[in-house]
Amino acid sequence: MAGAGAVELDVAGRKVRLSHPDKTYYPERGFTKMDVAQYYLAVAEGVLRGLRDRPTTMQRFPDGVEGEFFYQKRAPKGMPDWLPTARIAFPSGRFADEMCPTEPAAVLWAANLGCLTFHPWPVRRGDTEHPDELRIDLDPQPGTDFADAVKVAFVLRELLAEHGLRGWPKTSGGRGLHVYVPIQPRWTFTEVRRAAITVARALERRMPDLVTSAWWKEERGEKVFVDYNQMARDRTIASAYSLRARPRATVSTPLHWDELSDAAPEDFDLRTVPPRFAELGDLHADMAEHAFGLESVLELADRQAADEGLGDLPYPPDHPKMPGEPSRVQPSRARKR
Template identity: 55%
Template sequence: MAKTPAATVEVGTREVRVSSPDRVVYEATSATPAITKLEVCRYFAAVGDALMRVVGERPTAMERWPDGWREGMRLAVGPQDRDADGFYQKRLPRGAPDFVETVRIAFPSGRTADELCPTEPAALVWAGHMGALTFHPWPVRRPDVDHPDELRLDLDPQPGTGFADAQRVADVTRELLEELGLRGYPKTSGNRGVHIFVRIQPNWTFDEVRHAAIGLGRELERRDGGVTTAWWKEERGSRLFLDYNQNLRDRTIASAWSLRARPGAPVSTPMTWAGLAEVGDPRDFNLTTVPDYLADGDPWADMDDRAYSIEPLLRLWEELPGGELNWPPDYPKQPGEPPRVQPSKKVAEHWDSDGNRIEQ
């Protein structure tokens, strides 16, 4: 069979080449037809302006699925996981067009990388041509990549909970933020969860923003028994986990307007608070429906109109009991951090008061 010629997608004044345009990226479902690579690229062009408002000038990792996505495919969990079907591209691959820009970022290990830094929608369409479905931007913008300008609240349903629980807790979060003089912007995760972003003044470190998220999470735990900040899964039960560590350096959340690697090409979709409360099934917001939804207006269009102080949240961190919580395992052990061992496996006499294992 002859190979299908490359196609082009017009994005502003540019034409972006798309190879293998008829490659099926998402198989058909009962609700959506099969979706090709060309349709993915056209989607990114259609939502390009809104997508640029959330990823523009930000270091952005690409979640790439070069052969498309199918049920059962697996995302790589590390650079040595070479048998996976999808992977995170944190360094811009060679051969990118001149209009695709980068910014240098440093990982917790001290290593650096020149990561995609979108400056125009054409860069996002090019990423789609490279198999990217989901964009994972840092909460910083160049030239200052060490001070976040976003607080990100990830309400992650655990077994026994679902999207309706995330909607309820999101509304409790809205009330708390408003009491503290802050405004949150919600979106579906593209799966069962809800993400809430708060634009903040870039005056704090990643660690301070993480503490702000912990403070908010602890107040949510006081107000709603269905919320937890417990790091260990065995302690979470049937509660929503507020993943405070998503605010650390090199931790990212799927961007607004990104596609997700799930059946039906769902989109992580920005909402008004009233709109979020009315959503019955977040899968209704997908590649085929979101362009028309966006045509009625971007719910996040005014997000950059005001940046907030996180001082009210840092006061919660300082005043509410609980102390320090665990960092992810790829971070160095931190002062005051609890032991990095599952509570069910911890033997008290094997640990000192600082949470360090005592050699036996």
């Protein structure tokens, strides 16, 4: 029995308990926990494609988007035995076992815990040291917007093609864009992050008035930041079809390239994405058919280093100091010393 104040959902033949289905999660639009569950049922194939076999952090909102939230990295106690885990290493050297969804019921089980947004690692549980996705995060800074990110994305598409790569775009669910490139799992986090830095610098060179790779916010200006540190270990991006904690219940939504120019982030939400998914399916489904090499991009990185002296860029503050990394002191503070 599901118990008082609970229902049981049939998810691909597995029963999943949903407690307090009438609890409001998105007050502005009145969306409830059941609405969230029904949403994830409708897009289960798509969201699972982005999560399958990946160590996944849950961003949980037990009291809805207007309440407190937390990121749950370690698999919670009482997790069903049919939901596998993988051991991942944090930059600190410590380890944790994270859930690795392998079936739609895992998504609904997490949603019952108040997980609205899924943050999968760019690795699979069979090999947690070698990313199989290069994720490029186009993050508009104050003074820029989604339309600016779209302009950058089209130049990024050309740049990737020059290196034999193909990208799959999606909205972030906010003001930005994500472009994913499936890669062969041959390179370390350090090497894939270096590829992201190289792409950021190449974009910056082509669009100096609109793109920045500057880590420090005070140096970015009104530009689109290419967040290369999203490829650092233990940095993750909201998965495709993840709900976001925004009043309108927007969704990080895969798009066709030819949709970008006319798209707006608020067009894709809990209500609009399911019928879109029913009509178009998962626009990122064919990513699984590809696995590109990074040799050309890493060769460009070597040329940038040899010809221009361009080396590493700062890591996030929770990472240990890395060999060859420049100072992590904020430039304005360094000048005062």
